[in-house]
Amino acid sequence: MAGKSLNKKNLEALGAEVLAELLMDAVKGDAARQRRVRMALSSEQSPKEAAADIRKRMAQIRRAKSWISMRGQHMLAKELNGLIDVILNRVASEDVGLGFDLLWSLLQLAPDIHARTDDSNGTIGDVMDAVMNAIQALAPRLDRNAEQLADQVFEALQDNGYGEFDGAIPALSQALGDQGLTALRVRAEIAMDAPVTLDETEYFGVLMSAERRLEMAKDSQNRTLRMILSDIADAQGDVDAWLSQYSAQQLTYHTIAPDAARRLLTAGRAEDALRIMDTCIASEKDKDRTFDTPEVDSARFACLEALGDEDSLRSAMWSRFETTLCAETLRRYLSRLPDFDDDEALLNARTHVRTHPDLLQVLIFCMSWPDARLAADVILSRYAELDGNTYELLTPTSEFLKAEHPLAATLALRSMITFSLQNNRAKRYRHAARHLASCAQADMAIADYGAFQSHDAFFNDLRRKHPRKHAFWDKVEQQGRI
Known part of the structure; x- marks a missing residue:
């Protein structure tokens, strides 16, 4: 007779005494x-x-003192x-x-x-x-007594090496109340003005002068105190107190300005928020940064929206899209256009994407939108620009295209294969062999290679150019006949 299934209902039917015995056996040792x-x-x-x-x-x-394994x-x-x-x-x-x-x-x-x-x-x-x-x-x-709780929180934040108490003030703001938050602020301000002692410099070692150690200890202490004062300002809804923790220069930083703008917007001060964001953006341009700062643009969009400046908002969104090919920004831009205008704008956007100088950004946009036909057209027209070293993008791109655009998918795979062999990337040979097998499978779905080599021609060309890459060809054979 087959046994009953091991489930909650059948176990309950055994009764408490039997289950207790089974549990004692299960936990023994x-x-x-x-x-x-x-x-x-x-x-x-x-x-x-x-x-x-x-x-x-x-x-x-x-x-306990022993090491804890994963x-x-x-x-x-x-x-x-x-x-x-x-x-x-x-x-x-x-x-x-x-x-x-x-x-x-x-x-x-x-x-x-x-x-x-x-x-x-x-x-x-x-x-x-x-x-x-x-x-x-x-x-x-x-x-709890508000001032005693404030003392408890303050002391914990002074010895917070792993950040376990970082959220203590926001978490306890209701329990602290205005009285506790004020007491906490007073303690932080007094500590900010107090000098550090030599004992507090031990963490910074002995290989530098006592004066330098004191300076570093004070900087470290002040960072903690500024965090405390910032959290108190947020808890009390005092945006000016929050802003006062930063210099005018610091408020132009892309890591700080968006937070400042969001707090000002919450306080209903959209013009002040926009002023900070415009100053930040001008400052970042002066620094000639090349990386994207979406949080800066997002905060500026929020300022313009709060002010009801629709024309400037649309212009800012289109400018960000033109520069970064951000799919989400384009969606937001199109959603703000009148009916039918969005169709024309989308055509203009696709035209811009086709000619954008950064091909990687183009493919990222096509994947994000998503637009497989546009990705295929771009690969076919700009194949020579493909960087086979960007396998993190080209691999999912080929998967994205293989069903409806097998030729474009094949070209993405070929660029990775060629790069690996030309640059002797032996660790990638296994992947390159797998990509070559995928090209063979796609060959059956490609009716016309146009100006590109057929699969057999590409395969023979690899044989001719890389006959001694035995590690690669061994893996090709393991993949099966191509």
Whole structure:
């Protein structure tokens, strides 16, 4: 007789006693599973009993010194997320203050954990973000002395090496209230004016003068204090206080100006916001930067829209599209045009795309829009410009085109094959052989190669030019007959 399926319904039918025995067998010798079961049992206890178990586990984590492997890191993250759930749903549901204290203690575990594991994938950082989100959820119900809470937050932010307390002020703004935020601001302003001590310079080593160490320590301290003052200004809705943390020069930086403009727009000061963005853009042009700054353009668009300057907004959007071939900007531009005008504008846009000097940007636009026919036409007319080294783009482009435009897809593949062989990129030979096999498959769907070599001619040309690339030809044979 076939056994019953292993599912929740059939397990429930076994009864509590049988399930308890099975669970005890399952967790025997597995400390991680035992802890999960204990946490589940804690959820049935009183808040104080559950909190005692949680504190005991946090103490164990704090005392541990061994390195945490990647697998162990994921297991720990899962356990910590389980603790957050118990704190929120069992402890804090009846005792908000106790729940807050436990979550704060969890954040204080971050330095010890980070010191014992490689968190380059952000697993532990994500857990600490979840803790701060839980604190923010509790904040409206938290009843604490505002000035004492401000002191607690201030001290935590002074020793915040892994950024675990970065969001403390926004998360606790409701609990701090105006009184706590003001007390926090006063502490930060006093600290800003106070000199640093020699003890506070130890982090910067001994290979530089004491004066230089003091200078660096003060700069580091002030960065933290400015962050505190900025968060307080946001919490109090004081945009001028936020702006005062930056010099006039700093407010022209593309990394700062958009944030300033968004805050001014929220405060209903669109003209001031636009002035900052125009100054920023003029400054960036003077620096002759070559990289795209979409956040700058987006903020300027928002300013023009808030001011109702439709003509300038459309002109700015078209200018950004002409320069960057940003598909999203073109969509926004077309959506603001009257009926039927958008059809003509789209034709003009496609004409501009065809002749844009940056072929990579052209193909990125075609993929983003998406417009397979335009991508195929561009590849056929500008094949000589293809850079076979840009495999990150040409590989998906060939996939994008192969169904309806097999010749263009083949040309994209050929450019990568040719580049790999001409430049002796042996590590890419496996991919080049696979691309050659794809060209053979596409050959059956191509009725006319026009001015381009047929597949057989291209294949024979490779044989003639690269007869000694044995590593490549071996992989071609492994792909099957071409």
